[in-house]
Amino acid sequence: MKQKKNAGYTLIELIVVIAILAILVGIVVKVYVGHVEKSRAAACASNRDELYSEISTEYTAEEYSSLKLAFIGVMDERYNGRELCPSGGVYSWVDGENGMEQITCSVHGNPGTKPGEGEGENTYPGTDCEIKSNVWPLPEKFPDEYQQLTLKPSGIFEWEGEYWVICREFSLTREQAASGPDGKGPGGVTYDWFPTEKLTGRILTMKKTDGTINGVTRGDILEYEGEYYVFNDGGEWGVNPDNDTKSQWYKIPK
Numbered sequence: 001m002k003q004k005k006n007a008g009y010t011l012i013e014l015i016v017v018i019a020i021l022a023i024l025v026g027i028v029v030k031v032y033v034g035h036v037e038k039s040r041a042a043a044c045a046s047n048r049d050e051l052y053s054e055i056s057t058e059y060t061a062e063e064y065s066s067l068k069l070a071f072i073g074v075m076d077e078r079y080n081g082r083e084l085c086p087s088g089g090v091y092s093w094v095d096g097e098n099g100m101e102q103i104t105c106s107v108h109g110n111p112g113t114k115p116g117e118g119e120g121e122n123t124y125p126g127t128d129c130e131i132k133s134n135v136w137p138l139p140e141k142f143p144d145e146y147q148q149l150t151l152k153p154s155g156i157f158e159w160e161g162e163y164w165v166i167c168r169e170f171s172l173t174r175e176q177a178a179s180g181p182d183g184k185g186p187g188g189v190t191y192d193w194f195p196t197e198k199l200t201g202r203i204l205t206m207k208k209t210d211g212t213i214n215g216v217t218r219g220d221i222l223e224y225e226g227e228y229y230v231f232n233d234g235g236e237w238g239v240n241p242d243n244d245t246k247s248q249w250y251k252i253p254k
């Protein structure tokens with residue numbers, strides 16, 4: 001009877017081993033599926049980028065009277081029936097953020113508004129605010145050199161190695177857009193009322209019990225109650241965002 005103990009595994013032991021194996025297999029499969037979906041999303045985004053530049057080229061060459069018509073034409077002529085999204089998503093032309101047109105995928109969304117699986121990797125240092133793409137308009141987004149585009153308040157975006165936010169709605173021309181968010185371009189035009197703010201990289205914190213904060217400059221970020229705000233005022237002190245009646249602070253959308 002004594003040998004029976006060493007004769008093999010008990011049922012409990014087997015169940016435990018099988019359960020552990022099942023968990024391990026589950027983890028491996030999850031990681032693998034995540035990896036595959038990530039590379040599909042990346043391939044889809046780069047296909048949309050490529051398609052966008054083809055459309056811009058056609059539009060600039062005056063083959064079409066609008067970017068939307070160029071999209072329809074290019075899709076019809078060159079990609080008819082061919083799948084561009086590796087996950088089988090369908091592409092369409094939409095008005096994106098800030099009234100800018102974008103190609104969207106029915107599975108992966110817009111490049112600027114839904115980074116898909118990459119979420120969380122592309123955030124501004126020290127915050128959980130996503131760095132948005134396609135915020136500042138490219139020259140080809142403008143119908144002509146006279147017509148203005150209206151930009152709406154944005155999250156954080158990059159322009160020539162610096163980080164910016166749009167704090168209030170404003171309109172600009174193609175020439176102003178080409179000169180960048182500081183508004184000091186070829187024409188030397190500066191935007192009124194500082195609709196844009198360049199981030200200084202400084203992050204301050206304030207508690208709910210604090211009334212004011214001293215020594216702030218334009219573009220400083222304030223962490224307050226789990227949210228992030230940009231200082232959009234000329235002074236050196238800011239009030240608690242809960243009591244902000246002067247629109248000193250712009251709350252950054254995540």
Ligand SMILES: [Zn+2]
Binds near residue numbers: 088108
């Ligand atoms: Zn897709």
